Amino acid sequence: MTAPEPGSLLHPVASCADLVPRHVVKARLLGQDLAVWRADDGFINVWADRCIHRGVRLTVAANDGAELVCPYHGWRYSNRSGNCAYMPAHPSDAPPRRLRVPAFRSEERYGLIWSGGSPEAEPPRLPHLEADDTLVLRALPVNVPPDLALQGLHECSYQLGPAAGDAASISCDSAGPFAVAVTARTGSTEEIVVHFVQPVDGGRCVIRPVMRGTPAAGRRLSILRHHARQLEELRARLESSAGSRVTVRGPSTALEPLPRPSTTAASGRAPQLEVSVARKWLTAEGIAAFELAPMSGQLPSFQPGAHVDVHLPNGLVRQYSLTNGPGLTSVYRLGVKLEPDSRGGSRCMHDSVHEGDTLQLSEPHNNFPLRRDAARTVLIAGGIGVTPLLAMAQTLERQELAYELHYFAQSDDHLAFGEVLEPLSTGLVKHLGLSPDQTADEIEKITHDYGAASHLYVCGPGPMIEATRAIAGGSGWPDDAVHFEYFKNESELHDTSTFEVRLARTGRTLMVGAGISLLDSLRDAGVDMPSSCEQGVCGTCMATVLEGQLDHQDVFFNDSERAAGNQMLTCVSRAAGERIVLDL
């Protein structure tokens, strides 16, 4: 039998006990430096020990329980995916999804963290040990190649017996290609210690002994001491006998990072990933909550304010905001309000989608990004409009940035996601049962004193957003400080015009006829435009305009952006004149 490639196996890189909460542990496996950390949700991340921006070791980063924060420029990397979640130098940009720290597998067994290996590799399952009943002894780094350490463990096993070693009979056997099990029998008692050898690189390894069973509390310390001393002696012997061997410190075999979360390439409005409904519950009067888990692998990363397209069983496509705060990366959590005049979207989510069902989603789009460089952040939520703002509030709370979340709802029973609101108590202000006029008065009070570096985010029913924008504008809030996201475009859409579109990059010209959207005309011409809501709300199908007057029909742009006239949403907006030129 040929020995398996070290790179195809999982190896221990740390002891579970090393992963102290909110710390980052340094490890090295097969020449790859690793940063190992546990998030507050228990997930263990094994990442390349290097910030992708400017090369700083992530073992000096801060673990905030949900993200690692590089100390150099404050780049934040998400639990699980390793995706960059925020670049503080560019507060209004969502980092591209390709910005990602290479992440490796992580498994727990026998009190150790295992990493590396081919995708199908498993940590060893040994007859010598029981999975949840072990004592992890002191690990010892040794400056010899792994094969010499394994050989030394075999040859010197007679030295590795228990403290009362005189009467013991000692045997040893290979417990897989990178472990030696030492069994000592004294009378009827048996002590088994498996010595796992972690191949650090070509010239170094770490011996990680794990003992079967849990000794009595009174014996624990003497056992740990005894084995630590024996292993010390073994190390001295190994290192002196290996002195003449050339040690190689470079990588012996390259570690293969996990592939990025797999989705099909973004194209048009096609779904890109498949999820299952892991949990569905009624979170408030008329509001169903959903937790959607990936069918395999991990979910693509997202930023606060993001939404996904849900492709419903009845063929409709609907946009729902992610309520996830940082750290919740195992599922997407959505809230869906049953609309009395539902055109089939919310009705279907409430009545026809059940736990265990499979749904098709787009990747998260974020056209409602949260800046985190504000002196004051005001979040104004009307009813179900709270969903994207919940993601924002949790992010600001976690980063200890000041914010106010003003949640307007009919009554206490209409407040969604109480379990998320609860820990936000400092920033949360509830406004219950107010009339539209009373609501306007409250918004007036909230926004009356505009100060520099303040930002306002509003999401809710259309009239409430209109009112908030008008009131804030009147109080001196500039357009670029007021961010909004509508649920739907309630304005009447006109598509009777006919116009010519020139595509500057390809030099092509096409005609958009009455009754056909610009988006559809572009797609007919072979331009692969992404889109999501297709009603002028979300901003996904935006194009840059180089020439021509525009007939904006969306509810995405603010007044200054409309006036600038250099961008348009192709799903609903059209040329005001006979011709426009797009940067496509």
Add this chain to the structure above:
Amino acid sequence: MTITDGRQTEPAIGPADPVAVDQWYALTALDEIPVGRAVRTKLLGVPVSYCRDHDGAPLAWLTQDSLPAGAPVDARTLDAPLPTMADYGYLWTTVGEPGGALFDIPETAEPDRRILNAGTFGIFTSGPRAVENFLDMGHLPFVHPGVLGQQPFTEIVDYQVEYRSSEIYAVNCLIFQPKAAAASTSGQMVNYTFRVPHPLCALLYKSTPEDDVRLDVIGLFVHPIDDGRVRAHLFNCLLDTVNTDGQLRRFQQGVLAQDKPILENQVPRQLPLDPDAEAPTRADKTSNAYRRWLSDLGMTYGVVASTQPGL
């Protein structure tokens, strides 16, 4: 001393990188150099020694066994001294043949300027990594919080990078600073200009609390011991009538002490010039320009050279 222009042959000593070898480097602040006693160091990995003679003029030579550290030195009998200059308060020398004079800092001619070496720091990094850190705005709120930057005001608004007579200039670089200088009493938006006139020397110009027109000048002059170790000199040329030298030094040293652990945790220590090796953003325009400039110069010392052709 004569300096010959242009050179066709490979350098006789030091690394096989004529770009790095044929430069002047600031070894030490003049007022910190002992008179008549040898001090040993390395420059680009080459053992060199230096001292001042009894007239105060700087001397440097390739280290000789006959002159151990601390040995008395007689300038008249010193064999084959290296070229030296005394400029901006430092001893400059070279193990190659620089094709010209040192870059000019016109502000040093103004009579009311405070000129001093505010500190020399040994750092386990390469020269280019140290210079790039000096040119970087985005780290200020994180590495120098409460002094040169403050969270959450972390945005780097767009600025301009220009090449002027083969030097790099980055202009209109704005950042909010709670305490921009030792003489500051309150926070302010500060406008920086960065200038890179030498592969391992950079200057910044920033507004000062004491003058509405003229700017403070702060320089980083790197002495590369080898390609993973430097001594970084912080040059000050300030308009400051308030602080003592000791206070100015304490301010700058506090700043550099915050940069040192970051620089010593960058891997690799050498600066990668391949555009794909590290992920830049718009805020990194100056460092992108610096990396490209080093690449175009053909610098190979202290960098991981780009493998991409045509750069």
